[in-house]
Amino acid sequence: MATQTSTIPAGGLAGARDSAEKNYLNESKGILSWLTTLDHKRIGVMYLICILGAFFLGGMSAVLLRTEHLSGTPNLMEADAYNKLFTLHGAVMIFLFIIPGIPAALGNFVLPIMLGAKDVAFPRLNLCSWYLWVIGAVCALLSLLLGGFDTGWTFYTPYSTSSPFQGVIPIVTGAFILGFSSIFTGLNFIVTIHKLRAPGMGWFKMPLFLWGLYSTALIQVLATPVLGITLLLLIVERALGVGIFDPALGGDPVLFQHFFWFYSHPAVYIMIVPAMGVISELISVFSRKHIFSYQFIAYSSIAIAAFGFIVWGHHMFTSGQSELMNTIFSLLTFSVAIPSAIKVFNWTATMYKGSIVFKTPQLYALSFLFLFGIGGLTGLFLATLSTDIHLHDTYFVVAHFHYVMFGGTVIAFLGALHYWWPKMFGKMYNENWGRVACLLIFIGFNMTFFTQFAMGSQGMPRRYFNYTEGYTTYHVVSTIGSYIMAVGFFVIAGYLYYSLIRGRKAPDNPWGGASLEWQTSSPPPVENFKKDPIVGDPYDFSNLKYDPAIGGYVRVDAQGVAS
Amino acid sequence: MSSAHGSHSGHGEQVGHIVGWPILVATWAALMVFTYITVAATYIDLGSLNLWLAMVIATIKAALVVMYFMHLRYDRPINALVFVISLSALALFLVLAMLDTAHYQQVLIPGYAPGMTPR
Amino acid sequence: MEFILSFVTQSLVQSDGDFWLPPRRSTYAVEIDWMFSFILYLSAFFFALIVGLMVWFCIRYRAREGGGPQPSPSHNLKLELVWTIIPLLLVIAIFYEGFRGFMRLSVPPQNAYNINVTGQKWKWLFSYPNGYVDEALHVPVDRPVRLTMTSEDVIHSLYIPAFRLKKDVVPGRYHTVWFNATAAGEYDLFCAEFCGKDHSNMITKAVVHPPGEFEKWLEDASNFLAKMPPHEAGEKLYKVRGCAQCHSIDGKANTGPTFKGLMGHEVALKGGTTIVVDENYIRESILEPNAKVVAGFQPVMPTFKGRIKDEEITAIIEYLKTLTE
């Protein structure tokens, strides 16, 4: 390929692009060339395909779960099937979709380009991460074949060591392997950001998305190994009877919860911090205005990552954790509210006096502000000791984390997908359908989960197959909402697929973004840049002008042309 | 081999720090001495100090290994920072978990282990 | 401040639940609900502020033909400090109030009436001071009650929404909680920690008796041997005295032989002999369980000698007879 690239005169294709142009997608052909690729962009695309598959599986199980709840009596499945299904939904969504979602799929694609690098620091390790993801997914499927698992994604002992279903060990093994996939991705990103920034790309010249990914990677590297050892202990506990967590053998089940949440709370920030990074990009680009207070947003990402390590005990307020630790963890938990609030205020301030364009990604960003606002604020109820006692393990918690994980991360993921879709595949999608789908998802989401706040605070416990009379209306409204959301997702799948085969050719810079990925072609060449990109302020849009002829933005000032 | 070296010599820089053999041997000797001390110390009853003494010696040994065998003393500071941060996370985990378990001991049923084989 | 607080508290006591919260039926439910409402209004304010600004900016600054962004600063330290420090003070206040409420509900009063609770897959057993065991929680109104809870198998969690009370029930530990019910009635009692197949059926009632009636109920209920037909009393004993843990009634062997069709049938014993199960064998097996162990089972049953009355054994035998028909 070196010879191929050298035959194309650098920069000679700026105006006249034709289908013969080489890019990372058509540079080599055949499934094998993808499966053995070391190109971060291809690995990102492979991740994207895989996690969308996982998202489909998790989403379908959610729809089935909601359907079951149309009435308080069994109507679709039996209790065991329900329990396995909600466990599957949780485990798939968390381990296979949300955690790798933004970092591994989209981050992999754009991180090196945003840095002006040719690839991540360790391309082989990157491919290895993807294969580990696949192996983890295979373990999850294997566990379904072996009878499934009904422990909940939290695998609390002693239930998980005594559960009658044989799928527990395979899924725990799968989660263990997925943990290493996540660790290697994080490790790769940290080294890449430290060592492979293009000349002139200082830490504070990086787009805020990269600060988000960097913070995420720190958590991945520091917290995930603890999940590894926890799951390893769980496997030997169940297979061999090593009684460290099982009270029947003299172990301590509350200690397991400490172990589990030491990872799994920071993991919540693995899920949300990259989403926050995405929103920083979208709000700024589509308001055509410099992000408000870059440094506060950057530091608040790091702060969230750091505080994330000292708040895990708030999952254990009713578990038998000592009162002292309940108090300490409650106090520490509130610390996370501050950097989150700073971010939200700064995003809002960014829009002030902007020139706001309502493209699909921006609609997702606005939805994010709305939904994450609710998700974040309801966190206050759960961080407060006295109210958490009542709300713990009810649908209030379910609604809260769906507002953060779905209303936050998935919405940001969709925003990011729409934002970088032209860059990844070189095709534009239909804006109008994009807006319709966003609206459907927004309405469906609020119907599904806002009702769950009320139902939870009224006392409906989570993970319930049946429910008592009083909660029927809530459940029915919630289920209808989930159907509306499902329709929204099918619309997205439809027009994105259509864009791949029939979509308008995407310009290099359809949104007028100022970060480096918009300086290369859509889709980018294998080596990311044909000529060295100009590193500048990633939120300075003053020298980008809309050119109706190509349907995108071009640089207008002399310096840009000169280099 | 020499050709590879030659092609590189144009850069003129040696990456990494070479630790001299006397330092390696001295480190090894110190580690052996500390191992002897730590074993010997267990025969003196110092109460709870025994544990702390053993941990202090182990930490000195670990520091020797990290600084000289692992070159951290001569390495880029970022690598040391990574290592220190990982140890801080470890400490955080240990301290908070121990603090909690120490406080909830009184609600535990002593010796509860009904699943153990009868003996 | 105190006045406002007591006013709000009063009005909350009068009201009977709302859109957000179920009826409040314990003393500290009032405090928790006050806290809930405080956070709710505070959150609503901030949410309205953010979304209001967002919508306003969207309308006011939507892109117009030819118009770019207006010049505005991209940072402002004073503003940053304001929206860092105000939330900080607010969350500290919330933490402190939540902490005080938590401490009050963590420390049971000295004179609390104690009831022992056992969680097991998938039911609750409540053991009263006189030794009587019931499957529902019965408590007197206006009297502090302490629950001393443990589990036999996996983690459960005792949850009574009307009392705003929740605590995990963990094997190998005794967790205590307390409450003071403020009105007579029947309230839902849930298991809130996932515990397997029938987790969502692990529901019972918390029955709050009007003044003076709890003692009467307890006496009546404890006297069930005299009041119930023997086989019904035997069934109750089967459930609450732990037989059900090892002896099924559906024909499946568990830790011990099933009770289904046991009475009157011949069983093989350890050591090669056989015996016909009759009243005497049942009685012996309860009092000296390891004297004649059925082949294929471990001698692990505890003795009930001195801990079970003759009438109770008779009732259990009567119950076993019904399982053969």
Place this chain on the structure above:
Amino acid sequence: MDAQVHPHADAHGAHAHSPHLQHHFDSLEQQFDSGKLGMWLFLATEVLLFAGLFCAYSVYRANHPEIFIYAHQFLDKFWGAVNTGILIASSLTMAWAVRCSQIGKQTGLVICLCLTLLGGVGFLCVKYVEYKAKWEHGLLWASQYNPSHHGEGHDEAAAGDGHEDHSEAPDPSAAHAATPPAEAAAADPAAVTPTVIMTTSAGVVVERSKILPAAMGPMELAPDTTGHDLHGKEPQNVQTFFSIYFMMTGLHGVHVIIGMLAIAWVLIRSLKGHFSPAYFTPVDLVGLYWHLVDLIWIYLFPLLYLIH
């Protein structure tokens, strides 16, 4: 000369670089630093992987010192010390191997790597001897913990090994004297209630029921037998120590094996002459890993073997 051909080595056409330079790096120094940083991050994850076990250890030891004091005597200080020596020596040879590769001494590199590998083999052999002894005495993790000859188990182990350490090892009875927590617990009726001790009608054999007492209502339980009938010697839940012991040494052993595989890989490459002062990163990184394995053992040895 160099069998290691990087597919991207020449993609970066602008400058002529060492064949060891991958296409996405600008200089060997950048590549080396990246590798080092990556390895240190990986070592950080290893530290946190072991963090879980150290945490479990600390939690149980802080709350139940009697278990650890009693149980550690079944571990053999002598073999533990031997293994510490072996690992430290192998760390020296590994560090020396890195030095050899840095200054281009091929033979030295190969010899040092072989010696390091030998150290790993030695360590595993000793571990085998130790595990075998535990296995024979039923001193295993919780579900398999079934010390065949109680008390004697230890004596045999002591007699069998015949190392001078044992002559000085505390008498088992001294350890048994250190059981008051168990007895104290047993004397407290509230604590007795839940313990699973039942006398049979004969009143002689003490049997642990598998049935949890709570099933009978927590109020009026357990006849008046007290804890020392159980065995009178051993604190409760000694199995926890062995669970932790096997998990810690087992996971460490796995790391030793992985380290040995990595060293073998580096050895093969060094035999092929892949390394030079310009390119020795794999030796260096494998060395870092091996030192970390040593580092963890430096803590495991006093924590498990040298409990006082």
